[in-house]
Amino acid sequence: MVAVVALVAALAATSATEVYGRLAQPSWAAPPSLFGPVWTVLYLVIAIAGWVYWRTDGETQGFAAYGIGLLLNLLWTPLFFAGGSSRLALVDLILLDFTVVMTIGLFYRRSKLGALLLVPYFFWLCYATALNVAIVALNDVR
Template structure:
């Protein structure tokens, strides 16, 4: 552990990562107040997940995203990794308001495709310093790739 990392209380830093990710989740939750109704009205493919899955899945994923950032920080992670992580959080934050609150499914699709790319880049950058940090993001990548396919199908079926 480097001197910079050793100087900070790791539990406070973990709380910071959890807090930042909670803000992203909170914005999504506020934008998704009518998500169940909107989702139910959309023309969906037969393989679409039930609306009841999204809350529990995202709760676990958000905790894993925060832990990934913290694990990377513990290695004295480089700026590029944190930049990718932050950009990914921004794209994540934007998707729910675009898709559910704004009804902009095509713009949401562009956003989530960019999110897919940024998460892959983040995994690659994190893996250079922490295999655990990178591995914690893999379920997130799998879920957003599924969400990308679902968003694509909804755009095509509309």
Template sequence: MTERVSHRNPWLVLTGFLGLVAVVAVVGGLAATSAKDVYARLEQPPWAPPPSVFGPVWTVLYVAIAVAGWCYWRTDGETRGFAAYGIGLLFNLLWTPLFFEGGAAKAALADIVLLDAVVVVTIVLFARRSKLAAALLVPYLAWILYATALNTAIVVLN
């Protein structure tokens, strides 16, 4: 697909996508103030990453998520794609408070399984208009599938 002609400044729109995703990241970060302690107290599988990995990985993923949304927007993306994108951001936002602050690892597991499905749908919808937008979400999907396995293991072990 070709990029659409818009009267909106594309760099301003990119800033909007970055801001939207940053809100998700900041709210998650605020909800994870005790994450390091909670994570350390949990029985974990041997393949669980150290807490220091999460910040850098999520920083890269959040930028990619924002750029993916912007790339999709540049192709005059359909409402269904944006709806899936937004629902995915909501499920992403909910996981951290459920898992770390709510002590609800099972509810967090249900949330992340839904997130997995929504991200797959988003990739499929984005791919119809922008292969780049879809490709930018693939590392995110890989990471949340890994996080789903980790969440599952923690539920089983605890």
């Protein structure tokens, strides 16, 4: 499931460098070359967290939150890059932030390791959310 999300994100991001480069960005924006490696590691860690949780016979609520989070993650790249709507992408990202926090809490009940593995993902999402907010503020975007 995580591999599908990563594949769709990669396909939707074919114009990412061009789109990202055209946008006014804050001084603290990461270079485009950083995103691919970071997301590769994060997708691997997200998959491991799901597997660790699954091995504990995790509760349905935890799996539901995890799945909703993957769906929201899947939507962001096409919304931002292919769809050209950084405002809708921001709404999606804020929902994803809350979903990941909920997932961490639900995972923690059964698997502290599964929950802790999602913490770097959450911190990266916080950075991505701040960056998305700055891009919306600095650009005349939809």
